Amino acid sequence: MSAGTSEFFCLICALLSTCTALTADLGQNVTMPCQFFGNKHNNITLLKWSRPDQGPDSYILLYEDGRFHPDKQLPSYKDRVYLEDMETRDFSLILMNVTMEDRGPYECDFVEEGWNQLSRTTSTTFLEVVEPGNKDGNTGDGGNKTRVIVGSILGVILLLAVLGSVGFLIYRRLMKKNPNLPVPSDEAAAGQML
Incomplete structure (x- = not known):
């Protein structure tokens, strides 16, 4: 993804307020938000974290049919991602040991089932990864x-x-x-x- 693409995505995020833009130091752990504010008694039938820039089935984490599916996870995220707290319906993704390849958009998508209806919630986070000490946006590009x-x-x-x-x-x-x-x-x- 080019540098111009990330700035454009961050600008759209800021204008529409439908997503979050985060900056993380290389090697740091980062938490990308995704919370459930509906009826806690509703059943979550699907929860997925994915990378929309890497194709339709680019799962970081997939929970479906009452269980997690590590076999459908992108290999580069194996043993590096965890949910904040599934019990309290905080589906925020904790990404450990951030790499430069982790830079880009992430989507949290979940479906809840309750009272004979389904509702879907999606949130998007754009992750910017920088060398340690460059939080001010100084990427060395002048x-x-x-x-x-x-x-x-x-x-x-x-x-x-x-x-x-x-x-x-x-x-x-x-x-x-x-x-x-x-x-x-x-x-x-x-x-x-x-």
């Missing part, structure tokens, strides 16, 4: 990572400004073409507010 993030944010702001301006110009053009559209005067608008 600041390119920071420039990409700032440039991406400014690009989104500029895009929103352009879209707002275009919308305003379209509105003004419509008003010029049809001057008979009712526009409340200041006095009428003030009277409506009371």
Whole structure:
């Protein structure tokens, strides 16, 4: 995965607030969040942690039919992943001894069954791995990572400004073409507010 892809993913995470971005030092243990807040009496029929960037069946951890399936686990995660606390329905993934290859997106997906209905929950975490001591984002690339993030944010702001301006110009053009559209005067608008 290229450096630009990770910044783009982190920007989307920040804008949509549907996922978490974490940074871990090489060799460190990291916990990726995934919690169940539903009815604790509901049965969890499926729980899987996967790497969506590595294909559809790229399981880090798979629990299905009441048991774990280590035979379906990606080999590089064998004996390095654990759940925080299955009993309390905290499905956060603990990844031990983080490597550079662990960098990328992770998805926690679980299905609960209760009262003749199924509900599915998915959360996404993007893991950035850095050399120890580089938590400030200094990746030794001369600041390119920071420039990409700032440039991406400014690009989104500029895009929103352009879209707002275009919308305003379209509105003004419509008003010029049809001057008979009712526009409340200041006095009428003030009277409506009371």
